[in-house]
Amino acid sequence: MTNTYDTIIVGLGGMGSSAAYHLAKRGKRVLGLEQFTPTHTNGSSHGRSRIYRQAYFEGAEYVPLLLRAYENWRELERDADESLLRLSGGLMIGEPHHHTVAGALASAQTHGLEYELLDAATLMQRYPMLRPTPTTVALYERNAGVVLPEATILAHQRVAAAHGAALHFGEPVLHWEATDNGVRVTSERGTYAAERLILSPGAWAPQLMADLHLPLVVERQVLYWFAPKSGFDAYQPDRFPIFIWEIDNGLQVYGFPAEQSAPFGVKVAFFRKGEACTPETVDRTVREGEIADIRAAIEQLMPDVNGELVEAKTCFYTTTPDEHFVIALHPQHANVVLASPCSGHGYKFASVIGEILADLASEGATRLPIGLFDPARFKLE
Numbered sequence: 461m462t463n464t465y466d467t468i469i470v471g472l473g474g475m476g477s478s479a480a481y482h483l484a485k486r487g488k489r490v491l492g493l494e495q496f497t498p499t500h501t502n503g504s505s506h507g508r509s510r511i512y513r514q515a516y517f518e519g520a521e522y523v524p525l526l527l528r529a530y531e532n533w534r535e536l537e538r539d540a541d542e543s544l545l546r547l548s549g550g551l552m553i554g555e556p557h558h559h560t561v562a563g564a565l566a567s568a569q570t571h572g573l574e575y576e577l578l579d580a581a582t583l584m585q586r587y588p589m590l591r592p593t594p595t596t597v598a599l600y601e602r603n604a605g606v607v608l609p610e611a612t613i614l615a616h617q618r619v620a621a622a623h624g625a626a627l628h629f630g631e632p633v634l635h636w637e638a639t640d641n642g643v644r645v646t647s648e649r650g651t652y653a654a655e656r657l658i659l660s661p662g663a664w665a666p667q668l669m670a671d672l673h674l675p676l677v678v679e680r681q682v683l684y685w686f687a688p689k690s691g692f693d694a695y696q697p698d699r700f701p702i703f704i705w706e707i708d709n710g711l712q713v714y715g716f717p718a719e720q721s722a723p724f725g726v727k728v729a730f731f732r733k734g735e736a737c738t739p740e741t742v743d744r745t746v747r748e749g750e751i752a753d754i755r756a757a758i759e760q761l762m763p764d765v766n767g768e769l770v771e772a773k774t775c776f777y778t779t780t781p782d783e784h785f786v787i788a789l790h791p792q793h794a795n796v797v798l799a800s801p802c803s804g805h806g807y808k809f810a811s812v813i814g815e816i817l818a819d820l821a822s823e824g825a826t827r828l829p830i831g832l833f834d835p836a837r838f839k840l841e
């Protein structure tokens with residue numbers, strides 16, 4: 461079989477769509493295969509908003525990637541002629557010793573990022589809807605805000621297609637194999653050959669990367685949208701920032717400014733309060749007890765938001781034990797690229813991860829720093 465394509469991408473969610481865009485813009489012959497529709501709600505990239513921020517408490521190593529992601533989001537906006545990343549500012553809130561605050565501060569200081577430290581009184585003065593305890597502090601950064609997942613996925617796909625990428629939807633991939641001169645991918649509709657393969661299957665990584673026995677856990681997470689009791693005015697993006705608030709025992713609640721189109725909700729969620737599942741077994745119904753838990757948290761932190769529940773949805777995290785991503789060449793097949801960049805915090809990076817995946821697929825290497833994401837850090841079987 462001759463290689464009809466330079467690269468096949470399995471999974472056109474956040475990461476795969478961005479990889480298709482970068483490769484197609486470089487003139488590569490791309491085939492993207494997606495089992496569902498362009499912006500389905502079965503994976504990890506739905507829900508209308510994702511936090512973008514730079515003073516990264518998860519590690520200063522991420523900051524160069526966040527800066528590059530910012531440039532790439534802006535470039536995508538120019539290519540697609542659309543507003544896709546909206547800065548509202550961001551607050552990392554907690555006790556001074558909490559990781560959310562101390563980690564963000566360390567990243568900002570290491571990389572000379574602009575920030576302000578606010579005490580509880582200043583925080584309440586600026587954002588009267590918040591109820592910090594007297595010892596709570598917040599790191600505020602201007603360069604944080606909201607990136608729109610469905611809109612950016614569609615923009616990546618549209619520009620990729622305009623540069624000649626073939627993107628197939630409703631076409632599940634059944635298996636892949638490395639061949640003497642590339643890869644062969646079999647879907648429900650046919651078999652395709654290419655020089656390179658990018659696996660960006662999100663929560664389906666345990667199946668498509670089963671040969672590697674990566675320690676990935678797929679978790680069910682819930683997103684909630686509320687209508688604040690006082691209405692939406694005080695929650696507009698020019699007045700209300702994205703936030704992550706560390707409460708007792710390390711639990712974090714995060715949230716967004718009001719949405720700019722109907723249903724206009726203020727979205728909030730627990731950052732990491734999921735249960736292990738698989739895409740086949742997940743319970744997509746949001747339970748009364750879960751709604752009671754998020755209501756109790758926001759009643760304590762920002763009671764005005766605890767109004768009518770507008771909507772609630774489940775979503776998947778695909779997490780590693782250290783919560784860093786997996787982005788690398790396959791250890792046994794140098795023409796296969798692994799992309800499992802979730803661990804609950806991947807979307808803001810999608811614009812740069814697509815560039816990295818395109819580098820790895822076309823050059824076998826990237827100048828962007830991805831050492832942290834090497835699967836060799838796990839003891840693979």
Ligand SMILES: Cc1cc2nc3c(=O)[nH]c(=O)nc-3n(C[C@H](O)[C@H](O)[C@H](O)COP(=O)(O)OP(=O)(O)OC[C@H]3O[C@@H](n4cnc5c(N)ncnc54)[C@H](O)[C@@H]3O)c2cc1C
Pocket residue numbers: 470471472473474475476493494495496502503504505506507509510511512631632633634660661662663664668681682683729774775776777799800801802803804805806807808809
């Ligand atoms: C509730 C929630 C909140 C989040 N909040 C944030 C946030 O604020 N900021 C942030 O940066 N990140 C956030 N994240 C994480 C971020 O959304 C994910 O890291 C990101 O969406 C992962 O993208 P992906 O491309 O890996 O997965 P997906 O977008 O799910 O894409 C994988 C695709 O592969 C397809 N696929 C799988 N197997 C096959 C197959 N065999 N054949 C064909 N297609 C296949 C799937 O159908 C899917 O479309 C959040 C995630 C969730 C769930």
